Amino acid sequence: AYFDLTQQDAVIHTALGTTPATLTVHYFTSENNANNGAPRITNPSNYYGTGGQTIWVRVETPGTECFSVTSFKLELNQPLQLTTPSMLILCNESLEPNGNDGQTEFDLTVKNDEILGQFGIGQGMSITYFEVDPRMTTGATPIADPTAYTNPAPPQGNPKTLYVMVTTPEGCKSYTTLTIKVLPLPEPDQDVEPLVQCDVNNSPDGQEIFDLTDAEADIRNNDFNMVLTYYTSEQDALDRNDPIENFTAYNSGNATIWVRAEANTGNSQNPVCFTITHFELIVSPLPALGENGDGVIEPYAICEQDTDGIATFDFNTHMEEILGEGVNPADYTIKFFRNAAAQAAGTALPYIYTNTSSPNVQNILVEVRNNESECVTTAPLTLLVEEAATANPVTETFFECDYDGTNDGIFTFDLTRADDDALGSQSPTDYSVSYYTSQADAEAGTNAIPTPTAYQNTTSPDYQMIWVRVTNESTVSGCYEVTTLELFVERIPEPSLAGGTICVDFRTQEVLRDHTMDSGLDATHTFVWYHDGVVIPGATGPTYTATEAGEYTVVATSATGCVSDPIAAVTVERSGPASPIGQGYVVSNAFSDGQTIVVLAEGYGEYQYQLDNGPWQNSNVFNNVSAGPHEVHVRDIATDNPCDEFNLQLDNVSIIDYPNFFTPNGDGYNDTWNIIGMWGDDFAGTKIYIFDRYGKLLKQLSPAFESTGWDGTYNGAPMPGDDYWFTVTYREGGVTKEF
Template identity: 30%
Template sequence: MAFIITPESNNNDEDYDFAVYGPNVTCSTLGNSIRCSSTNPPAAAVPTLTGLSDTETDLSEGPGAAGNGFVRSIDAIAGEEYYILIDNFSQNGGFDLEFTGTALLPDSPQNDAGPNNNLNLTECDVVGNPNDGITNYDLESNTTTIIGTQTNTIITYHISEEDASLGNGALASPYLSTQNRQTIYVRIENTLTECFIIDTFTLTANLGPPIITPTPFVLCDNNDDGDDANGFVSFLLSNKDTEILNGLDPTDYTLTYHASQADADAGTGIIDKTTPYINTSNPQTIFVRVQENTGLLCLNTVSLELEVDPLPAANPLSLVQCDEYNDPADGISLFNLNEAVDQITGGTTDRAVTFFEDLTSANAGTPSITNTDTYQNITTNQQLFVRVTNNANNCFRISTLDLQVSVTSANNAFLSICDDDGIEDGFRTFDLTQANAQVLFEIATPNLSVAYYETINDALSESNAFTMYTNSTPGTQGVDIVYARIEDNLNQCFGINQVALFVNPLPDIEEVSEAFLCEGASVIIDSGLESGNSNDFDYLWSTGEITERITVTTAMDYTVTVTNQLTGCFKDRTVTVKTSSPATITTIEINDASDNNTVTINVNGSGTYEFAIAYNGSNIRTYQDSPIFTNVPPGFHTVYIRDKNGCGPETTQDISVVGFPKYFTPNGDGFHETWNVEGVSSQVLGNSIIYIFDRSGKLLKQLVPSGNGWDGTYGGRLMPSSEYWFQVKLGDGRIRKGSFALIR
């Protein structure tokens, strides 16, 4: 036995060492090595190979530079067992181990089944739950095929590869699988050499035909057995075949129905599926068996629920309508059939209710009455048929609805209200329930109720009922009519009557007014009535007086309530009486001798005042609310103040506004012949002095404002057209300077 250890690394420093133990020792008691080499190739200057060789004589070598990496081969006997320890001292990589002696490993056994002989086993799932994929298998059925022509070979079956490698836990048949599509490991071992290989095959459980559990077989209860409420009906079970097979070819399978799971498993107690089967309980579970007709004859079973749904309640009923449609005595009217629904169904929700004129249509479900809210009966005391369907299961029951026409009636009524909602547009919202007492007056029938509608058709069909209603015709232009429908507690019509609605206008008065009371006087105030005869109204003042007009002497708020004697509608008026008086001037502020003269008049008084100025003796006055006047021309003027509320007398005062003309024209035409200060007289600022200069500052004239002014001469000589300068020392101490033009 010889071998060569070749490092996989090309590194020249690679250093592999080895030792061989044996023969026939154990891993735990190896003893001393019989061959070993620890030569370091770089130190010994030899290749990095090491091992056993027939050409060597030494049994061991090394360490370091000692040796060449090889020691003598071993003379071995077939069947002996040796251990080889290989150590990589340099830790650079792996190695290849090549046996080069005459000893050979014995041939391994093989799977004679070959790659094309499928060893996988398939069985019907007949153990326990038929749908869990766990069943029994005869593993040894594969043994003969695996061994083939081999001798000295044994076969064992295992649950894992580890067990197969160690020869542990061999399985016996019949073997119960642990899952569907389970892998089994087979150990094929030569009994002489103990060499073995491991192969696999798969256990697959046939779950039977891939049928499905059908949906419950649900039928509505019926009267076939004389009782449509006992929960027993006839089922034709074959109607479920196609659903259960779920696309399988029915010719490949046999499908049977059974009363118990045991019968289904055994194939006994078959129920005839071609004849009606009456359930024995509600609900009832029966069982379905489906078996293959060929092959392994595997089968599968499922359950089928038989259920009987109850029919919905459908109570017979009479619906009474008033004869208010067209001819009120012909027994023909309009019926809102929907009003009967709650009583027919007992108030149960999730019900569809349809109406028919004959029983055949009701059973077929068509044609139904479509105008259910305005159905006109064909004959008096007509009977309709009502089909009540449970929307959850589509089961239905048929009942009757008798249509009757009432000849009773209640009272017409009227409601009248004032247009006092603050808008006075002739529209008001009526609480129609206030007419109930009039509508039901002196009617002895108990338990009557009243509902209101806008039209007679709405009242007949009981559509769009309301209690609060706003009239559509303004109160001054007409009357609105609504309809009161009277019913008993069984929803039967007792009568349909009219209710007239009136909106009465409020008195036409001016609601707010003012009056002014001059000091020491009295004033007459009135109700402010703007239309209508004053004798048709009542008056009540806050003073307790009841006449249309009263005389007052005190400033305050006075109220009067004006009431229409016919309608009782009223409206309040407030008159605010204020005092007023002539104005008293306190000061007049004059800002003059400027380009923009202003006058401000300050007054006292309880009135509201307006102001005017009459300029230079004129009697022309333009009044304004502001006491301030601007751009007032110079001169002597009169100020006027009057009370806008009419209290007199008017207050006046004369004023003087000082100003300087911008030019004069001494040309003999009688206009602007001299230049002088305006608004100054011997009585007003009489001690004022005026100085006139030419452009060089030479004094040409000194004069007083009360004189005739400067005529444009100096020393008897006419002065030329030019600009001249002046200085005025007014009598109140003010000094003003400026210029003016002499134009010839």
């Protein structure tokens, strides 16, 4: 290769600390030539050298014969000898969304080791992939991410030849190619019809033997090269793990079968491309006959009075007993046959059929085909013609007043009192009577009242319907008829009373306020009122107005005769307003500093007393009363509803005293003098005598009638300002006193 030996000039000058102007550098092919100074390499910047060759260097000082000699080797790096890799083949990535589009994502680096070979692995080689040959295309761009490269769309992109450039750590490059290819996925049908079988083996275990290859034609979708294997889970199918071995005789119930469809390319070196699909195994149950689905069809019975054993049957009316409750007969094809031979011959009976056996039994066959699954079940059906039962109307009355102590509308009845009515002339030996709380139970003969002799009604307050079923026990089908009876429970009346207070005038005995008691019931009831245990004549209404004290009670009877329980008597108390005795009060200790007012009142109440607006007190005595007029109030507290409106009020109640001075100057204040509190009838005879200091009588007064008192004159002339004296004679507590 060509080398630029002058690259060493700078290295030499740097080592010596010199410049090109101070030294001369020449290059030689041998040491001898270097020492001699000739012949030298004449074009050192473009020397055609050999790898491993030694080059000698002579460094001289210009103008002298001084020089030094050294050497270095030429090293020639070579690109890696590459191995052309085998084709990189992958399966089409997915059938979604574009089906087999011939494109998928490749990790090109999986071929790195194969390209480098044993001498290139681990030597720090750089591998770059191109879609075009970088040697032929200026500015060729490498594939950005060779670990996730998607080939172009066919036809140019599948197969696709890529170009590989390997660069050594020294920068030497070598080239090769890599061909990539996308194999198509198999395309099995993704909407495979299920395999369906009727549950005929050990029915109804829900298990049948399936040949899974029955689905192959549907799965292959006209691709006969794909290889099919069967699995019980999708993950097993993906992992090719634990395939179903006995796929031509696979015992299963309802299940999903997963199918791995593999492409067969005929080349063992190709990857195995596969697609997963699935289909269902369905074990269709046989039609479940009978009301309980157990294949037992209840006999079709016709009950007739005085029957001859022959009747016309309408099979349309027996469909619920054949198919069960809630099953739509339109989903099934139902045929009736006289016997197995007729069924084999396909000779069905009409839906409206008259039996041919007498006295009362004929057995036929019912064939039921599920229109969707085509599964068929056959079961026997017995036709019966039997003697009917009659449930006669119940005339027994079941009415009770709720006298059991709870008055909740619930009572205990003996329903068997209706047996005779319901049976009529039918013998209790052959016919039974049972009782039910709903018509549905009575018709079905289920949930009969277990103890009809002691049945508590469940509907409150007062009415409940009971269904009575009469059954001919001698019949196979249990011929029956249903009638009803009604239970009535009337709650007894519940009167309530409230006591109170009547107000009576103590002196006149006039009833000032009565007390009306309300039973709380309406006038549809009748009433008996009692006063102190004695019937009150004429008192029959829902209310009673009491004018006498005592204990009262009432008994109420409903329109149907239910009588109330005795209730506790209530008390009506007597009270009344306080009546004054005399003028209603007396004043004691006249003219003293501690005078007392005693209130005098009588009546039927228990009284409290109040002076002016002071506190109420139980005592009728007020001590140490101040001078001047007062008001006294008396109220009744004997009952919860006292006669408050008749409270006693006494005005101008005053203690007895006198003013110490007066000023008769005509100014309207203290112009006259009189003794305070001596008014009213109790002081009608009281006399007051007024004297001057010499004992001369100036004025005689009667305080009860001369309210203005002395005006300070004598014989019409004003008396001088001075001290004056008086005497007064009065009665207090029945005693005549003088002050």
